[in-house]
Amino acid sequence: MNFDYSDDQKMLKDEARKFLDAKCTTKVVRGVLDDAGRHYDEALWRGVAEQGWLGAAIPEQYGGLGLGHVELCALAEELGRAVAPIPFASTVYFVAEALLLLGSEAQKERWLPKIAAGEVIGAFATSEGPGPVTSGNIRTTVANNRITGTKIPVTDGNIANLLIVLAKDGLYLVEGPVESEVLTTLDPTRSAARLTFANNEAERLGDEDGLSAMQQVFDRAAVLLAFEQLGGADRALEMARAYALDRQAFGRPIAGYQAIKHKLADIYVKNEIARSNAYYGAWALNAGAAELPLAAATARVAASEAYWFASKENIQTHGGIGFTWEADPQLHYRRSRQLSLVAGAPSTWRERLVTQLEQRNAA
Structure with a gap:
């Protein structure tokens, strides 16, 4: 069994490296690190969206490239190499994957094209404090499609306009922005925040246990x-x-x-x-x-x-x-x-x- 990339995947990887070498230099990364008011590089985010990377694993019927997860892995490797200061992981690895896995057809048709186009920044909000997430420490609740609770820390939560939130009875889609407090972390090139939900509108994502x-x-x-x-x-x-x-x-x-x-x-x-x-x-x-x-x-x-x-x-x-x-x-x-x-x-x-x-x- 061959576990290496195919020639086409290697070409994609090489082109991604060339793009990031030009558009994501250490100067770009330090621009976000040194400026407390910047939480990601907007120009790089737009460039990545134009390259189609946000929709690499999203099917064509939802506005993506439909390449597959191996191609997305190749892109992820290059983004990690460049220490890219953008919310790619939160948006693509978590929110897009959750929609592909659990979303209804209507939810996919509404949100996946926007993710692929770079119009949506996503965040996945599960933790409510130190330690692993368990059924006993989830205090966020939903009643009448309104969500209440606090999540901390949420990677890219302060810049997200689409959140997937873990509540006691399941996962929910919440449109942002929501009330947030930016946290001080070791890596300011990927922001983190405390999010407070105060009767925000919420839509159930999937039917499974949260x-x-x-x-x-x-x-x-x-x-x-x-x-x-x-x-x-x-x-x-x-x-x-x-x-x-x-x-x-x-x-x-x-x-x-x-x-x-x-x-x-x-x-x-x-x-x-x-x-x-x-x-x-x-x-x-x-x-x-x-x-x-x-x-x-x-x-x-x-x-x-x-x-x-x-x-x-x-x-x-x-x-x-x-x-x-x-x-x-x-x-x-x-x-x-x-x-x-x-x-x-x-x-x-x-x-x-x-x-x-x-x-x-x-x-």
Whole structure:
């Protein structure tokens, strides 16, 4: 079985990299990082919409390109490599996927074309505080199609105009904006907010139990997030290698010293483990395979570990300069921390992985 990209998918990936190299430089990323009043790069968002990426996995009948999830994974990898400061993940991996999975025909026809065109920024609001989301800590309620409650933190919640919100009895679509408070986080290039719902209009999304529906969306998003993390981890390794070859110490490049060689080799090994698991997840997602929950958990755990390790060791390889504001390794460290907490912390996914393995072995 060939788990590599096809020639067409490689071409898509190459063109995406060229576009992002030109339109999403570190100057663009820092423009959002340095400006507390900017929560994403509007020009890049419009450019990505014009490229059709927002609708890559959305069927043509709903205004998308209808390419498939493997192509979306390829785009996610390049977006992660560029540390793109746009709400792509919230809108596409979560909201669009939830609509495709759970939405009625009317809901799909109304919202998916707008997502594909870049007219909608989405956010997926589930958490109400620290710790994993369980039935016992969901306090958001819906009565007479009106929703009341608070969600914190919600990635891109302050800029979203379409929210999917977890309430006690299920998932609901809520049109934004809603009352929000921007939160201070480690990665300001992806905003987060506290959202307060005070009898906002809400429309039921799907008929399933809320937690079950949420986990199905999380499984799909986890694979796509893993590719973003993989792209970032690969770029962090490239940065560390380039600096190690250029930086001189005691008359020779520091890349020639065993400690640096081992550091870079360790990053490479973790990245390749993450890649194999991410490819497994991409296959399961694209095929709609029964193994998706296991594949998603495996990809999520491996990619979170790889990106955090690569971004951390990239800073260490740069030495003292790596800790300065002017140096770029911080961009990947910040994003690695942000991505690891979206859709549940790594510890939650490790528990899910163990549970999936136990269920498989018991079958």
